[in-house]
């Protein structure tokens with residue numbers, strides 16, 4: 001549950017997490033132990049030493065005669081690099097008391113009964129200690145380094161810095177390891193959409209290379225299989241054409257004899273079927289994609305139908321340019337419009353633009369296709385009329401061809417219900 005929601009989805013993110021988490025945790029643990037033990041020890045020792053110094057000068061100031069004071073202060077200042085000043089009694093201000101350096105204050109309190117204040121001055125670089133003596137105020141100033149171990153802070157910065165640099169290096173290397181996997185996914189994706197990536201080469205770690213090689217072998221086998229089948233289909237169709245032509249000739253010579261017209265209709269139908277088989281087997285191979293004004297193309301196709309008095313209308317749309325294999329795409333439109341006219345009696349084309357795509361809608365007013373059959377009709381030779389009665393339509397390749405061509409354009413084709421409860425075919429093309 002938690003893993004599904006919060007863990008990164010990408011391999012890169014996950015690998016990074018696996019890398020960063022232990023590193024950061026180790027560092028935190030180390031830093032904690034270091035602070036807890038080492039830092040405490042160091043501060044305690046520093047505090048104890050300095051508190052001893054302070055107690056010493058207080059003691060001596062109280063006991064030795066006035067005449068020796070100057071020398072005592074000079075010696076003390078030299079030995080401990082602490083500046084010593086004797087101020088008038090009113091210089092002692094209880095409000096200067098702070099809770100800075102608690103260990104030090106604790107030691108100081110133990111060493112003598114005098115009242116004192118400890119605070120930081122000069123931008124926290126200096127410690128000022130004022131002690132109330134019987135006749136004056138003793139003011140000591142020294143650098144905070146006497147009580148704070150700077151090396152600890154430096155150590156932490158080194159740790160963070162070094163870790164960041166190493167992580168950065170790791171991230172760069174990791175990226176390079178992930179790239180071949182991304183490329184493999186892309187190649188598989190493209191192959192699925194019918195876009196060839198001939199320059200795809202296995203690269204990266206051994207395991208990724210193996211997967212890539214397996215993919216290439218699989219791709220070649222699938223291609224070969226498809227080629228064999230379409231070659232066979234187009235071979236059969238071609239071969240059938242010759243006897244069909246001969247039959248047509250003989251029928252023409254028969255003239256208006258009994259049964260000749262039925263035979264003629266059958267031959268015509270067979271020709272039509274063979275035409276469709278050939279369309280399918282031919283695919284759209286070879287044709288180059290060119291930038292085409294989509295609206296003009298649709299208007300052109302619609303006009304062709306209207307000339308034959310078909311109920312096809314164009315509902316309009318924006319001016320959109322896409323790169324198209326024009327004759328293959330025309331064939332798609334013909335297949336879909338023919339379907340709409342045959343099964344749906346009328347047809348409306350609409351062109352519209354969405355964010356990254358343009359959509360062509362082909363609506364009809366027929367019975368539509370039930371939702372559970374909408375995937376099946378795209379399969380080759382699949383028709384909803386189980387009798388396979390050729391009089392009610394084609395051979396069941398129209399939608400198959402349409403999907404092949406649209407996928408090869410990097411687009412998608414789907415079926416929905418039209419506003420008049422008929423079928424709506426949506427062709428989505430990338431802009």
Ligand SMILES: Nc1ncnc2c1ncn2[C@@H]1O[C@H](COP(=O)(O)OP(=O)(O)O)[C@@H](O)[C@H]1O
Nearest residue numbers: 339340343377383384393394395396397398399
């Ligand atoms: N506009 C439509 N309305 C209802 N059914 C349709 C429509 N278009 C296609 N179909 C169904 O989908 C099947 C497959 O269509 P298609 O691949 O073009 O083959 P064909 O038209 O050669 O039968 C058709 O046989 C028909 O049953």
Ligand SMILES: [Mg+2]
Nearest residue numbers: 335339394398
């Ligand atoms: Mg059809």
